[in-house]
Each structure stands twice: as C-alpha cells, then as structure tokens.
Amino acid sequence: xxxxxxxxxxxxxxxxxxxxxxxxxxxxxxxxxxxxxxxxxxxxxxxxxxxxxxxxxxxxxxxxxxxxxxxxxxxxxxxxxxxxxxxxxxxxxxxxxxxxxxxxxxxxxxxxxxxxxxxxxxxxxxxxxxxxxxxxxxxxxxxxxxxxxxxxxxxxxxxxxxxxx
Numbered sequence: 001x002x003x004x005x006x007x008x009x010x011x012x013x014x015x016x017x018x019x020x021x022x023x024x025x026x027x028x029x030x031x032x033x034x035x036x037x038x039x040x041x042x043x044x045x046x047x048x049x050x051x052x053x054x055x056x057x058x059x060x061x062x063x064x065x066x067x068x069x070x071x072x073x074x075x076x077x078x079x080x081x082x083x084x085x086x087x088x089x090x091x092x093x094x095x096x097x098x099x100x101x102x103x104x105x106x107x108x109x110x111x112x113x114x115x116x117x118x119x120x121x122x123x124x125x126x127x128x129x130x131x132x133x134x135x136x137x138x139x140x141x142x143x144x145x146x147x148x149x150x151x152x153x154x155x156x157x158x159x160x161x162x163x164x165x
Contacts, residue, residue: 018044022041023037029093040053048090050090052125057119074118080111080155083141083155087141087157090139091103104159106158110153111151115148123143123144139155
C-alpha cells in the first residue's frame with residue numbers, strides 16, 4: 001500500500017501545470033466553439049509577449065474518423081490551428097471591444113512537422129509574438145509532446161471588424 005505522503009507522477013505534473021485559463025475562460029476570449037475549439041487550457045502567460053496552451057488529443061476527435069482509419073494522426077493543419085488559437089487568446093485578452101473583432105489566420109511560414117501527434121498525446125503549444133503592428137503581425141509557434149518537438153511554424157494574423165450581417 002502506498003504511503004499517503006507520496007504522489008503519482010500525474011498528480012505532480014498537474015500541480016506543475018498552473019492553470020491561467022480553463023476552457024470555460026478561453027471561450028470568453030475565442031469565438032470558436034465545438035467542434036473547432038482546439039485549446040483546453042492556458043498554463044503560462046506573459047502579456048503581449050508569450051503564451052503556452054494545452055490541447056488534449058483524444059480518439060473522440062471527429063477528424064480521426066478519416067485521418068487515418070486504423071492509424072489515427074492529428075492533421076498538421078489542425079496543429080497549426082491550435083497555434084493560431086493559443087496566439088488568439090494572447091491577442092484577444094487585452095483587446096478593447098473584442099466582441100466586435102475577429103482575428104484571421106492569414107498565413108504560415110516555415111512550417112515543419114517533426115513527429116506525428118496521436119490520440120492520448122497532450123500537445124503543449126508555446127506562441128511568442130515576433131512582431132505586431134496595429135492590426136496584423138506574426139507569432140512563432142512550437143508544439144511539443146512529452147518535451148519532444150512535434151511542429152513549429154510562424155503564424156501570420158490580421159485583426160478585422162466582425163462583418164455585419
């Protein structure tokens with residue numbers, strides 16, 4: 001029987017991952033919703049500079065039905081989307097009148113995919129602002145699983161007014 005003073009590795013890891021924003025709080029910033037909200041938690045934040053988010057990859061994700069049956073792999077474009085969404089939280093959090101703005105993912109530079117991301121993985125995505133002008137800019141993203149680089153890219157964005165309906 002385990003001593004009550006010992007903890008499992010999972011409990012230790014959870015304590016180390018301080019929650020800055022839960023998924024409920026993330027939904028106050030991002031306009032994305034199921035099935036396209038791809039950020040589960042924000043664990044680090046340096047305003048206007050850097051942010052770290054987590055995506056828990058599960059077999060229940062809709063894209064695994066067809067990518068690929070019998071050998072599920074998270075599509076690289078969705079890893080890039082996670083980077084964009086994590087960066088979006090950083091941008092939206094201090095944006096005045098954010099409910100009247102959309103942040104468009106406008107481009108990607110130097111994307112490299114280093115290892116497959118599969119069900120059961122936890123994607124840790126770190127995004128740093130490279131440069132920003134008033135309504136557009138660039139962010140450098142790195143996605144890791146268990147400390148190993150899965151993907152990296154520069155993500156470009158533009159901030160626009162929500163189109164009128």
